[in-house]
Amino acid sequence: MSAPQLNPPQRAAIHYLDGPLLVLAGAGSGKTRVITFKIMHLIREAKMDARNIAAITFTNKAAREMLERVTKLMTPAEVRGLTVSTFHSLGMQILRQEAPHLGYKPQFSILDAYDAGKIISDLLRTTAKDEVRKVQSQISLWKNDFKSAEEALQLAENEWERICATTYLAYQDTLTAYQAMDFDDLIRLPVELFRNNEEVLQKWQHKLRYLLLDEYQDTNTCQYQLVKLLTGVRGMFTAVGDDDQSIYAWRGANMENLRLLQQDFPRLKIIKLEQNYRSTARILRAANSVISNNPKLFEKQLWSELGLGEPIHVIRCKDEEHEAEVVVQRLLAHKFECRTEFKDYAILYRGNYQARIFEQALRNQRIPYQMSGGQSFFDKAEVKDVIAYMKLITNPDDDPAFIRALTTPKRGVGAGTLEKLGAWAGERKKSLFAAAHEEGFRLQVQHAQLEPLTQFCDFISHLQYRALREPAGELAQEMLKAIGYEAWLYDSEDSPRAAETKWKNVQEMVAWLAKKGEADNKNLIELTQLIALITMLEGRDEGELDAVHMSTLHASKGLEYPHVFLVGCEEGILPHSESVENGMIEEERRLMYVGITRAQKSLTLTHCVKRRRAGEWQFVDPSRFIDEINGDDLRHFGKPGAEPVVSKSEGKSRLASLSAMLEGKKGKGGAE
Numbered sequence: 002m003s004a005p006q007l008n009p010p011q012r013a014a015i016h017y018l019d020g021p022l023l024v025l026a027g028a029g030s031g032k033t034r035v036i037t038f039k040i041m042h043l044i045r046e047a048k049m050d051a052r053n054i055a056a057i058t059f060t061n062k063a064a065r066e067m068l069e070r071v072t073k074l075m076t077p078a079e080v081r082g083l084t085v086s087t088f089h090s091l092g093m094q095i096l097r098q099e100a101p102h103l104g105y106k107p108q109f110s111i112l113d114a115y116d117a118g119k120i121i122s123d124l125l126r127t128t129a130k131d132e133v134r135k136v137q138s139q140i141s142l143w144k145n146d147f148k149s150a151e152e153a154l155q156l157a158e159n160e161w162e163r164i165c166a167t168t169y170l171a172y173q174d175t176l177t178a179y180q181a182m183d184f185d186d187l188i189r190l191p192v193e194l195f196r197n198n199e200e201v202l203q204k205w206q207h208k209l210r211y212l213l214l215d216e217y218q219d220t221n222t223c224q225y226q227l228v229k230l231l232t233g234v235r236g237m238f239t240a241v242g243d244d245d246q247s248i249y250a251w252r253g254a255n256m257e258n259l260r261l262l263q264q265d266f267p268r269l270k271i272i273k274l275e276q277n278y279r280s281t282a283r284i285l286r287a288a289n290s291v292i293s294n295n296p297k298l299f300e301k302q303l304w305s306e307l308g309l310g311e312p313i314h315v316i317r318c319k320d321e322e323h324e325a326e327v328v329v330q331r332l333l334a335h336k337f338e339c340r341t342e343f344k345d346y347a348i349l350y351r352g353n354y355q356a357r358i359f360e361q362a363l364r365n366q367r368i369p370y371q372m373s374g375g376q377s378f379f380d381k382a383e384v385k386d387v388i389a390y391m392k393l394i395t396n397p398d399d400d401p402a403f404i405r406a407l408t409t410p411k412r413g414v415g416a417g418t419l420e421k422l423g424a425w426a427g428e429r430k431k432s433l434f435a436a437a438h439e440e441g442f443r444l445q446v447q448h449a450q451l452e453p454l455t456q457f458c459d460f461i462s463h464l465q466y467r468a469l470r471e472p473a474g475e476l477a478q479e480m481l482k483a484i485g486y487e488a489w490l491y492d493s494e495d496s497p498r499a500a501e502t503k504w505k506n507v508q509e510m511v512a513w514l515a516k517k518g519e520a521d522n523k524n525l526i527e528l529t530q531l532i533a534l535i536t537m538l539e540g541r542d543e544g545e546l547d548a549v550h551m552s553t554l555h556a557s558k559g560l561e562y563p564h565v566f567l568v569g570c571e572e573g574i575l576p577h578s579e580s581v582e583n584g585m586i587e588e589e590r591r592l593m594y595v596g597i598t599r600a601q602k603s604l605t606l607t608h609c610v611k612r613r614r615a616g617e618w619q620f621v622d623p624s625r626f627i628d629e630i631n632g633d634d635l636r637h638f639g640k641p642g643a644e645p646v647v648s649k650s651e652g653k654s655r656l657a658s659l660s661a662m663l664e665g666k667k668g669k670g671g672a673e
């Protein structure tokens with residue numbers, strides 16, 4: 002293999018093994034590359050066993066990409082046993098082995114934010130989303146602060162905090178009864194375990210001897226504690242990060258952790274990287290000038306050798322439909338002119354709700370796209386039905402899954418019976434599944450009601466036995482047949498078309514289980530726990546397709562695309578109005594910085610003159626962040642006195658001819 006391309010500070014970071022190391026550098030300077038090559042260095046030169054190395058990334062997608070890169074650099078034997086995962090999946094890996102120390106079964110359930118929200122909404126006896134969200138995030142903050150519900154209750158200073166703390170108490174009881182953990186627990190519980198059990202801690206310190214941490218600026222307090230405990234006094238780790246890209250404060254990420262590292266590890270060596278290998282000088286200059294409006298935490302320089310590049314296009318659109326049309330049209334024209342591929346483009350936006358209209362516009366032109374960080378495939382009702390069964394097979398004590406599966410399709414177990422079952426379980430702090438087997442409960446219920454319930458429980462137990470032994474896809478397929486799900490869909494949906502779409506999604510889910518199960522050698526139970534982690538951030542992983550990427554800014558962190566459309570650059574959206582009200586403008590600016598620095602060759606910013614809000618048209622201003630870019634680097638379209646944006650009707654005909662050209666080219670050239 003030829004010598005890897007690394008500059009001197011990158012090489013220094015890779016070779017440094019004398020103690021804790023922080024690589025602090027701006028976007029696109031090769032921080033993630035340092036991690037990848039350092040893994041190789043640890044294995045090849047420092048002769049460490051891959052099993053003793055763990056690299057932590059921010060998303061599952063990033064983890065998969067990193068593993069792919071490492072696997073390309075080395076032989077499969079060399080990388081065997083290497084851990085490349087997110088904090089949450091590392092936590093899950095630890096808990097799967099150590100759960101009994103915490104009073105959990107190894108096959109615990111993992112609740113996603115939606116399931117957790119549902120429990121909280123039941124406890125609060127309200128469906129008001131805002132209230133539930135506020136209570137939920139307060140509980141999450143307490144958990145991440147290692148405050149128990151009892152402590153929170155003691156410390157509560159006002160009525161609202163008391164309500165939150167009481168809910169927290171009941172919520173924890175529910176979780177214990179369900180043998181369930183939420184996302185916060187996946188990090189919090191390993192930390193608690195390590196603090197209280199020296200032996201277990203030493204085992205894991207011995208196993209994970211070198212840690213590499215990407216996107217360090219977005220770790221929260223719990224994650225930081227986990228790192229501290231795992232690395233112990235030896236402090237054998239490399240963390241890389243960029244304070245200007247800290248965008249997860251709302252999830253408890255704490256930039257102070259960057260500073261804390263220096264305090265807690267006085268031997269910490271800091272290496273800075275200054276050359277950007279990703280973007281043209283113009284894009285970089287725009288990013289630098291936007292972020293220079295934030296106070297500096299650490300001094301950093303960033304320069305690029307990739308040439309000046311094109312000016313950044315700023316397009317003023319009439320409204321959101323026009324915006325979507327213009328983006329799609331420009332994308333097609335650009336693709337045609339530059340002979341690029343669809344996967345070279347990304348459309349980035351602040352909020353998920355912005356995606357729909359772009360999806361529509363892309364679909365109209367039959368442009369393939371893949372989404373991340375959006376409304377997930379796993380959130381569809383029919384897919385959630387399948388997941389409910391999978392969850393129940395994984396952990397029969399998962400009550401929400403029990404109720405959903407038992408009643409989908411209906412099995413003739415009446416509401417009265419369910420109520421009795423619930424009461425019996427509640428009084429004894431048992432799960433519904435466990436209660437269904439108890440003699441005392443069974444005596445209360447008529448035979449005709451008991452029969453389907455017993456059959457259901459036996460069915461689940463049987464599947465659980467098989468789940469550990471048989472391929473996941475086949476088992477899921479058989480299960481759907483056994484419960485008559487397809488027929489039930491056709492019975493319960495309003496139209497056969499709706500049922501057909503839903504059944505297609507279910508089949509897609511089964512195919513995914515089969516493929517993923519085989520590729521990663523995972524059984525149904527392991528896949529169930531994996532899904533919970535996937536849904537958390539990025540949605541289903543589509544793999545390498547030639548498709549336009551659509552992503553929220555948050556989910557685009559760490560990634561790069563040749564051509565980026567950053568849409569909705571308006572006051573109220575980016576910066577978000579809520580953040581403006583709460584004085585969180587700096588975090589919004591960092592988000593803009595992340596967005597700009599995803600682009601390699603070209604960047605287009607769009608904004609609308611008016612936008613529909615709650616059914617009403619509202620005039621909106623362009624984002625202040627556009628003004629923060631040097632005017633010489635911008636080229637305006639659609640602004641009075643500037644170049645025109647092709648008008649709607651013209652646009653349409655031009656679009657039609659463009660797509661005809663593209664299709665024609667395809668047709669003539671054969672498969673490309």
Ligand SMILES: Nc1ncnc2c1ncn2[C@@H]1O[C@H](COP(=O)(O)OP(=O)(O)OP(=O)(O)O)[C@@H](O)[C@H]1O
Nearest residue numbers: 006007008027028029030031032033034278279559
């Ligand atoms: N020394 C180098 N020579 C050539 N290309 C490099 C070098 N270092 C990094 N790159 C390339 O530059 C791009 C950015 O690198 P990387 O993704 O590691 O940056 P980063 O600092 O992690 O960025 P971000 O802050 O966005 O996560 C990648 O395409 C990478 O392959």
Ligand SMILES: [Mg+2]
Nearest residue numbers: 032033215559
């Ligand atoms: Mg990176």
